[in-house]
Amino acid sequence: MNIFENHLSEIKKLIISEKKSLKLNYVNDFRGVNLEVPPEQFNFDLSCNISMVLAKKNKIDPKNLAIRLKDIFLNKIENFSEIDIAGPGFLNIKLSKSALINNIHSILKDKTYGSTKSNETYNIEFVSANPTGPMHVGHCRGAIYGDVLSNLLRFNGNKVTKEYYINDYGSQIRNFIKSVHLRILEIKYKKKFPKNENLYPGLYIKDIAEKIIKENTKINFDDLEKNFEFLKRESLKFSMELIKKDLKLLGITHDNFFSETDIVNKDLVNKAVKILKERSFVEEGFLQPPKGESSANWKKIKRLIFKSTLFGDDTDRALQKNDGSWTYFANDVAYHMDKVNRNYKNLINILGADHTGYVKRITAAVSALSENKIKLNCKVCQLVKLYKDGAPFKMSKRAGEFISAQDLLNEVEKDQIRFMMLNRSNDVELDFDFDKVKEKTKDNPVFYVQYAYARINSLLRTLNLSLLKEISISEKYINFNALEERIVRKVFEWPKIIESASRKFDLHKIPFYLYELSTLFHAYWSKGNDDRNYKFIEKEQIKRKEILLVINLVALVIQNGMSILGVSLPKKM
RNA sequence: GCGCCUGUAGCUCAACUGGAUAGAGCGCUUGGCUACGGACCAGGAGGUUCUGGGUUCAAAUCCUAGCAGGCGCACCA
Numbered sequence: 317m318n319i320f321e322n323h324l325s326e327i328k329k330l331i332i333s334e335k336k337s338l339k340l341n342y343v344n345d346f347r348g349v350n351l352e353v354p355p356e357q358f359n360f361d362l363s364c365n366i367s368m369v370l371a372k373k374n375k376i377d378p379k380n381l382a383i384r385l386k387d388i389f390l391n392k393i394e395n396f397s398e399i400d401i402a403g404p405g406f407l408n409i410k411l412s413k414s415a416l417i418n419n420i421h422s423i424l425k426d427k428t429y430g431s432t433k434s435n436e437t438y439n440i441e442f443v444s445a446n447p448t449g450p451m452h453v454g455h456c457r458g459a460i461y462g463d464v465l466s467n468l469l470r471f472n473g474n475k476v477t478k479e480y481y482i483n484d485y486g487s488q489i490r491n492f493i494k495s496v497h498l499r500i501l502e503i504k505y506k507k508k509f510p511k512n513e514n515l516y517p518g519l520y521i522k523d524i525a526e527k528i529i530k531e532n533t534k535i536n537f538d539d540l541e542k543n544f545e546f547l548k549r550e551s552l553k554f555s556m557e558l559i560k561k562d563l564k565l566l567g568i569t570h571d572n573f574f575s576e577t578d579i580v581n582k583d584l585v586n587k588a589v590k591i592l593k594e595r596s597f598v599e600e601g602f603l604q605p606p607k608g609e610s611s612a613n614w615k616k617i618k619r620l621i622f623k624s625t626l627f628g629d630d631t632d633r634a635l636q637k638n639d640g641s642w643t644y645f646a647n648d649v650a651y652h653m654d655k656v657n658r659n660y661k662n663l664i665n666i667l668g669a670d671h672t673g674y675v676k677r678i679t680a681a682v683s684a685l686s687e688n689k690i691k692l693n694c695k696v697c698q699l700v701k702l703y704k705d706g707a708p709f710k711m712s713k714r715a716g717e718f719i720s721a722q723d724l725l726n727e728v729e730k731d732q733i734r735f736m737m738l739n740r741s742n743d744v745e746l747d748f749d750f751d752k753v754k755e756k757t758k759d760n761p762v763f764y765v766q767y768a769y770a771r772i773n774s775l776l777r778t779l780n781l782s783l784l785k786e787i788s789i790s791e792k793y794i795n796f797n798a799l800e801e802r803i804v805r806k807v808f809e810w811p812k813i814i815e816s817a818s819r820k821f822d823l824h825k826i827p828f829y830l831y832e833l834s835t836l837f838h839a840y841w842s843k844g845n846d847d848r849n850y851k852f853i854e855k856e857q858i859k860r861k862e863i864l865l866v867i868n869l870v871a872l873v874i875q876n877g878m879s880i881l882g883v884s885l886p887k888k889m
Numbered sequence: 890g891c892g893c894c895u896g897u898a899g900c901u902c903a904a905c906u907g908g909a910u911a912g913a914g915c916g917c918u919u920g921g922c923u924a925c926g927g928a929c930c931a932g933g934a935g936g937u938u939c940u941g942g943g944u945u946c947a948a949a950u951c952c953u954a955g956c957a958g959g960c961g962c963a964c965c966a
Binding site: 348352613615671699756778842 | 906929946
């Protein structure tokens with residue numbers, strides 16, 4: 317149910333059938349024609365730019381055309397009761413009462429009101445934090461973004477796989493296992509844990525070491541190399557548990573975990589390279605020396621190179637290290653070949669700002685692997701800056717250098733974190749203020765939206781009614797006041813918000829919208845304090861039927877919106 | 890040097906993807922609310938949309954040349 321779509325198609329039909337009487341030559345192309353929400357001060361339901369668009373194509377004056385369109389709309393479209401021409405030729409339209417009521421009834425019947433009703437397959441890779449330690453705050457933003465994007469796409473009717481790529485291979489993991497091993501020695505023999513940049517000093521490593529000792533009392537771990545594979549398996553098990561625990565506390569679960577070690581073991585890189593060689597996208601060659609950095613250790617070595625510049629990258633990328641083994645990127649290419657082979661129509665990667673430079677090459681790889689049939693869409697989340705008591709908040713006792721997700725979760729609830737992290741475009745840095753997020757006031761948008769919903773439920777409790785029972789009220793008995801009209805129009809806007817949030821994955825539009833809707837509702841609610849005529853209840857009875865329609869509409873949209881955001885909606889606060 | 894992101898009210902950010910008089914919150918300021926459920930509501934002040942040029946009925950938005958900030962830039966992961 318999208319009233320703008322419905323009424324726009326009415327308009328288009330009419331224009332085509334009235335082409336002659338309107339004296340228009342070109343009416344076949346409606347690109348750019350929109351039906352929109354007019355700015356509030358105009359007090360209309362719909363706004364259409366059609367006369368500007370058609371005037372341009374037909375090379376005539378838009379205002380003149382608008383006058384003719386106004387007449388013909390009013391004559392032929394029963395759903396329109398009043399039209400005003402504004403600005404350069406906008407047609408501002410008021411819906412007839414019956415159209416308005418019909419729209420409202422259709423919305424209340426539509427459980428997934430706002431859904432774009434699409435049906436595609438998506439794979440979304442997100443978080444993919446290194447399993448060398450717990451999640452830090454930076455990961456949280458991407459984690460929530462990915463989770464909510466999945467919710468949104470599912471709400472729209474798509475099939476979504478949420479995937480986590482475990483980087484359980486390479487030198488970082490080696491250093492991680494080494495660190496665990498040294499902590500084991502420390503616990504067993506009081507051997508001091510050395511200071512070394514490549515090791516992981518965080519205290520969680522100690523926890524993992526202790527667990528391993530406790531669960532494997534019969535094994536002697538003194539020799540690292542002998543026990544390496546065992547230690548790796550055990551350590552990764554515990555560190556992934558840490559990560560999954562944090563994710564769960566944030567309300568996030570993945571459908572699929574994909575291991576880099578598996579890629580190596582299954583020799584997927586050779587398969588991917590073979591395909592790319594056949595298509596001449598991979599060749600032997602030499603890398604350019606690095607430009608911005610010191611090139612003291614630079615060696616000119618012949619190696620396999622992926623020609624990503626063919627797909628818009630800035631430079632070609634190495635698939636082999638100096639010693640001839642595969643690079644991290646090569647493994648990732650193989651991983652994405654696997655995704656392509658799993659026949660998803662759309663691939664999405666959610667990345668942190670520090671991986672911006674990686675976007676072009678991996679997008680190029682997917683284009684090359686899928687012969688341009690699949691486009692990988694990479695979304696980058698900018699940094700999160702934490703504030704507490706008005707000052708930047710740093711350090712974590714347990715995680716070592718980062719602020720961990722745990723630090724955050726210790727202070728703030730999941731609902732708050734989720735809403736606040738989504739309340740900014742992913743393209744801008746985010747200031748996360750510990751103090752503000754805990755407030756129970758208007759300054760805290762999460763609370764403000766939840767409170768609107770709680771108020772509705774309180775009202776229903778008083779009236780002994782429940783939400784979204786089939787409501788059908790004859791239009792004779794309906795007469796909205798100005799505040800109610802504003803809310804109804806805002807509710808009409810909801811599918812447009814979903815549509816534009818879905819188009820470029822601009823998730824912040826959802827919390828912004830919910831906040832605005834809540835503002836209108838709180839104003840409506842409070843009006844009863846100034847003016848007795850606006851009271852909702854009199855003698856334990858609802859005063860006007862319109863109130864029931866309005867609160868059901870608001871509740872429906874808040875429910876749909878918050879469930880996409882994954883934020884809870886208490887009935888009492 | 891190169892790439893990506895950002896630049897809008899004192900501060901933090903929106904702006905339906907090219908639309909109308911550029912909007913919210915905080916802060917500042919004036920008033921209301923001793924309860925349908927308190928943590929709210931109503932009003933006011935506050936703008937050369939970083940700068941210059943271009944595209945058109947229309948530019949914060951697109952193009953172009955700059956300026957400023959953030960992230961990144963062999964190999965490593």
